[in-house]
Amino acid sequence: MAFKDQGNIKPFSNRIWLATPTMHGSELSYVTDAIQTNWVSTVGRNINDLEACCAKLIGRKYAVGLSCGTAALHLAIKLCGEKLYGQPKVGYGALEGKRVFCTDMTFDATVNPIAYEGGEAVFIDTDAETWNMDPEALEKAFELYPEVKLVVIANLYGFTGDLPRIVEICHKHGALVVEDAAESLGATYNGLQTGMFGDISIISFNGNKIVTGSSGGLLLTDSMDDANKVRKWSTQSREDAAWYQHEELGYNYRISNIVAGVALGNMEHLFEHIEQKKAVFERYEEGFKGLPIRMMPIVDGCVPNYWLSCAIIDREAMCRQVRGERDALYIPEEAKTCPTEILEVLARYNAEGRPIWKPMHMQPIYRSHPFVTKLGSGRAMSNAYIAENNALDVGMDIFERGLCLPSDNKMTEEQQKLVIELIRRCFE
Numbered sequence: 001m002a003f004k005d006q007g008n009i010k011p012f013s014n015r016i017w018l019a020t021p022t023m024h025g026s027e028l029s030y031v032t033d034a035i036q037t038n039w040v041s042t043v044g045r046n047i048n049d050l051e052a053c054c055a056k057l058i059g060r061k062y063a064v065g066l067s068c069g070t071a072a073l074h075l076a077i078k079l080c081g082e083k084l085y086g087q088p089k090v091g092y093g094a095l096e097g098k099r100v101f102c103t104d105m106t107f108d109a110t111v112n113p114i115a116y117e118g119g120e121a122v123f124i125d126t127d128a129e130t131w132n133m134d135p136e137a138l139e140k141a142f143e144l145y146p147e148v149k150l151v152v153i154a155n156l157y158g159f160t161g162d163l164p165r166i167v168e169i170c171h172k173h174g175a176l177v178v179e180d181a182a183e184s185l186g187a188t189y190n191g192l193q194t195g196m197f198g199d200i201s202i203i204s205f206n207g208n209k210i211v212t213g214s215s216g217g218l219l220l221t222d223s224m225d226d227a228n229k230v231r232k233w234s235t236q237s238r239e240d241a242a243w244y245q246h247e248e249l250g251y252n253y254r255i256s257n258i259v260a261g262v263a264l265g266n267m268e269h270l271f272e273h274i275e276q277k278k279a280v281f282e283r284y285e286e287g288f289k290g291l292p293i294r295m296m297p298i299v300d301g302c303v304p305n306y307w308l309s310c311a312i313i314d315r316e317a318m319c320r321q322v323r324g325e326r327d328a329l330y331i332p333e334e335a336k337t338c339p340t341e342i343l344e345v346l347a348r349y350n351a352e353g354r355p356i357w358k359p360m361h362m363q364p365i366y367r368s369h370p371f372v373t374k375l376g377s378g379r380a381m382s383n384a385y386i387a388e389n390n391a392l393d394v395g396m397d398i399f400e401r402g403l404c405l406p407s408d409n410k411m412t413e414e415q416q417k418l419v420i421e422l423i424r425r426c427f428e
């Protein structure tokens with residue numbers, strides 16, 4: 001058998017979550033200020049201060065507060081599209097008919113804005129050593145699609161790959177880089193904050209991110225023109241005139257001064273949250289010693305923010321697991337387990353884990369899009385390769401064997417010990 005219920009662990013009376021917001025009270029003073037001064041809409045001190053504080057922390061000249069990270073990505077990608085291909089006709093996207101390279105193993109919000117602008121995402125496989133975009137696959141992609149001029153990279157779960165190398169490859173090929181740092185606020189590579197690496201970068205203050213505003217996001221750039229344009233687009237593209245004058249398509253994407261207040265107050269606790277998340281990661285690492293399961297890699301040069309603790313089961317310790325489009329089955333086997341079993345056991349004991357992001361090239365919506373591995377087109381892998389690697393590609397393999405563990409910063413050491421024990425028993 002795999003997991004055996006030995007009867008001596010009771011389900012958690014309060015659910016252990018993957019990641020939840022952590023409010024401290026500091027948020028309230030900024031929100032109160034917004035209400036007392038009557039600046040509750042899309043203009044106000046909290047927005048200005050949030051933008052200034054994040055630009056300074058990350059090291060960018062300008063930050064523009066937006067309603068969410070997805071809106072920030074949309075405007076970042078649109079901005080790059082217009083820089084590359086000009087302003088489109090109304091009703092057309094800025095990337096109409098253009099291919100854009102994109103991280104494959106990420107949340108779909110990284111990718112969707114390419115489609116909003118009429119572009120076609122080409123997915124770049126994941127590096128097994130970093131779990132982020134594979135630079136070799138990226139090089140391969142530029143060989144296959146030399147016309148591509150835009151690359152969207154995401155930092156997975158608060159951990160990075162070799163960001164300077166990825167950016168160097170893109171710039172060598174004359175491509176712009178959008179960095180999706182939604183999950184990696186506070187993480188660094190070679191001492192530089194994530195959000196510093198893209199020509200345009202974004203962060204998110206979504207409710208489950210390491211710092212939250214309840215919602216909200218920011219676009220980061222070093223160009224005043226970019227910042228002004230994005231601010232204008234986000235407030236319905238009003239021209240400087242006495243009436244509502246419009247020369248460009250507008251959006252209602254600006255952050256509210258109340259949301260910015262929550263984010264600003266929560267930002268004061270960023271480094272405390274990182275310390276707590278790091279402790280969670282390290283306790284898993286310690287607790288899994290001797291088990292055929294490894295934590296996600298931290299590459300030389302990267303200091304993660306440890307947003308989510310993720311792990312991968314050794315191939316030899318995987319029981320058979322089959323996933324359909326919506327559900328999964330596995331065959332319990334002695335001394336072996338799989339993400340499905342571990343997640344089911346955790347759920348039974350009232351703890352929340354999650355599979356790794358299902359790679360975009362495997363998603364029904366994007367299944368017809370090109371996908372590039374370091375060997376070339378990932379849509380044409382040989383049967384021999386599949387057999388040898390037990391997967392078509394690295395992303396699929398990590399999705400098969402990997403999982404996100406309960407990573408809430410409010411989980412106690414005692415609770416985490418039990419979570420670890422439950423996982424340990426899955427390998428029995």
Ligand SMILES: *Cc1c(COP(=O)(O)O)cnc(C)c1O
Nearest residue numbers: 068069070107109110182204206
């Ligand atoms: C959360 C997230 C986003 C979207 O941010 P929202 O603020 O929820 O719109 C984008 N990309 C990644 C990688 C994310 O994890």
